[in-house]
Amino acid sequence: MMMQYLARLALGIFAIAGPALAAQVDILDLQDGDLVPGKYIVNLKPAVDIKAHLSWVRDVHKRSLDLCVTAGLEKTFSFAGFAGYAGEFDDDTIAKILADANVLSVEQDRVGRISALVQQGDAPWGLESISSRTPITDTNTRGHTYSYDSTAGSGTFAYVLDSGVLTNNTQFNGRAIKGYNAWNGTESFDDHFGHGTHVAGTIASETYGVAKQATVIDVKVVRSVGYSTLAHVIDGINWVVNNVTGTPGRAGKSVINMSLAFSTSTSLNRAVDAASASGILSVVGAGNDNALASTRSPASASTALTVGAVSANRTRAPFSNYGPEVDVFAPGVNVASLWNEEGAESVNSGTSMSSPHVAGLALYLKGLEDGLDSPAATIKRIKQLAQSDVVVDAGEGSPNLLAYNGITVPTY
Numbered sequence: 526m527m528m529q530y531l532a533r534l535a536l537g538i539f540a541i542a543g544p545a546l547a548a549q550v551d552i553l554d555l556q557d558g559d560l561v562p563g564k565y566i567v568n569l570k571p572a573v574d575i576k577a578h579l580s581w582v583r584d585v586h587k588r589s590l591d592l593c594v595t596a597g598l599e600k601t602f603s604f605a606g607f608a609g610y611a612g613e614f615d616d617d618t619i620a621k622i623l624a625d626a627n628v629l630s631v632e633q634d635r636v637g638r639i640s641a642l643v644q645q646g647d648a649p650w651g652l653e654s655i656s657s658r659t660p661i662t663d664t665n666t667r668g669h670t671y672s673y674d675s676t677a678g679s680g681t682f683a684y685v686l687d688s689g690v691l692t693n694n695t696q697f698n699g700r701a702i703k704g705y706n707a708w709n710g711t712e713s714f715d716d717h718f719g720h721g722t723h724v725a726g727t728i729a730s731e732t733y734g735v736a737k738q739a740t741v742i743d744v745k746v747v748r749s750v751g752y753s754t755l756a757h758v759i760d761g762i763n764w765v766v767n768n769v770t771g772t773p774g775r776a777g778k779s780v781i782n783m784s785l786a787f788s789t790s791t792s793l794n795r796a797v798d799a800a801s802a803s804g805i806l807s808v809v810g811a812g813n814d815n816a817l818a819s820t821r822s823p824a825s826a827s828t829a830l831t832v833g834a835v836s837a838n839r840t841r842a843p844f845s846n847y848g849p850e851v852d853v854f855a856p857g858v859n860v861a862s863l864w865n866e867e868g869a870e871s872v873n874s875g876t877s878m879s880s881p882h883v884a885g886l887a888l889y890l891k892g893l894e895d896g897l898d899s900p901a902a903t904i905k906r907i908k909q910l911a912q913s914d915v916v917v918d919a920g921e922g923s924p925n926l927l928a929y930n931g932i933t934v935p936t937y
């Protein structure tokens with residue numbers, strides 16, 4: 526190996542090899558949607574002997590000219606019939622992988638970014654919206670009434686795939702725990718951004734949460750300023766599905782929450798569908814492009830519960846994606862929740878904010894009602910309870926449905 530290395534130096538191959546530069550690229554220098562140079566996600570056919578294939582890959586990589594500058598295999602995925610891996614490979618190696626009969630598809634890795642649009646100063650009107658048939662007239666962010674059953678999602682689990690969660694925030698009363706850090710080795714297992722804590726706050730915190738008794742499990746797939754890649758998100762899903770399926774009875778009581786949006790990715794959609802096949806529901810934001818949700822992943826995964834955003838006046842947010850891939854709308858403009866410091870509050874807008882309302886609602890209903898163990902049954906129940914024909918400008922092809930917990934408040 527060393528000899529090969531020296532020979533290559535002598536030939537000056539180092540200077541011209543594309544992936545040599547690729548290795549220096551930091552995703553923080555890339556834009557949303559950019560391809561990550563030299564990095565790939567490989568999907569394997571079902572029933573392939575993964576160990577044998579990976580050892581073949583290691584072998585091919587070892588023989589590659591760019592051995593010294595490409596990292597090779599970086600992450601492996603195996604859950605619920607989804608098998609594959611991610612890594613950095615030179616053109617030659619990736620061509621050999623692509624030609625292998627065990628390989629289903631190869632997709633170049635891509636950068637995705639969280640977009641929480643606005644930050645302003647001060648109660649979450651969204652909690653009133655999902656628990657009242659009466660339209661909200663007072664659009665103050667706080668000072669609203671939330672009506673819910675006291676079970677409040679007890680015995681359920683929200684796997685929050687985001688920038689990390691300030692799990693020791695007193696607002697979680699010990700119900701938030703650390704799960705997995707897909708950026709281990711690059712960044713500490715803390716929420717350096719705030720977004721993940723905001724999302725977790727809307728799902729389960731005492732003041733801002735929909736399901737105030739649910740447990741949050743922090744799965745960090747996003748780096749500090751809001752960036753991630755397909756490989757890191759699929760790595761997070763891989764951990765979640767193995768964690769959930771390793772605990773009997775957990776699947777029917779869990780949701781995965783993801784507010785990231787990538788342009789449509791077969792690998793990511795396939796991962797979400799595989800998680801669903803193993804009984805785990807993914808609740809995802811429709812995306813913030815004022816475009817068809819079918820252009821984004823995971824929003825376009827057929828088994829995801831995809832959520833668009835409305836303002837307090839029930840008008841679709843001008844940024845919210847729409848179309849037949851959307852399942853339901855929920856509050857996503859001026860949503861107050863936690864941030865990454867004890868005691869802090871932040872008001873944000875985005876389908877990242879509408880999706881946790883529905884993730885929380887899914888957990889609330891799973892905790893309250895029987896028969897909602899499967900993703901399909903949960904999606905059906907949420908659509909059945911939703912208020913119809915109240916969303917203004919739902920967008921072409923969208924269902925006109927506003928998330929609602931079905932609560933009946935006695936009137937005196």
Ligand SMILES: *[C@@H]1O[C@H](CO)[C@@H](O)[C@H](O)[C@H]1NC(C)=O
Nearest residue numbers: 691692693694714715716867
């Ligand atoms: C909570 O966790 C954060 C991040 O790890 C840490 O900085 C902070 O000191 C912790 N707070 C308490 C009260 O332990």
Ligand SMILES: *[C@@H]1O[C@H](CO)[C@@H](O)[C@H](O)[C@H]1NC(C)=O
Nearest residue numbers: 702703704705767768771772
């Ligand atoms: C799932 O993750 C939690 C939190 O990290 C851990 O305590 C638990 O042991 C894991 N369960 C399995 C089956 O891996």
Ligand SMILES: *[C@@H]1O[C@H](CO)[C@@H](O)[C@H](O)[C@H]1NC(C)=O
Nearest residue numbers: 703704705706707709710714
């Ligand atoms: C991070 O990696 C180290 C070394 O491999 C390991 O010991 C540790 O458990 C990992 N931490 C997380 C949160 O995955």
Ligand SMILES: *[C@@H]1O[C@H](CO)[C@@H](O)[C@H](O)[C@H]1NC(C)=O
Nearest residue numbers: 836837838839840858859917
């Ligand atoms: C609904 O509220 C949004 C702001 O949240 C505002 O921009 C829009 O004009 C309002 N629409 C109507 C019909 O009042």
Ligand SMILES: *[C@@H]1O[C@H](CO)[C@@H](O)[C@H](O)[C@H]1NC(C)=O
Nearest residue numbers: 782783784808877880881884
């Ligand atoms: C998942 O997290 C994203 C933000 O990362 C958020 O927009 C979305 O609402 C969350 N969904 C659930 C079900 O928690």
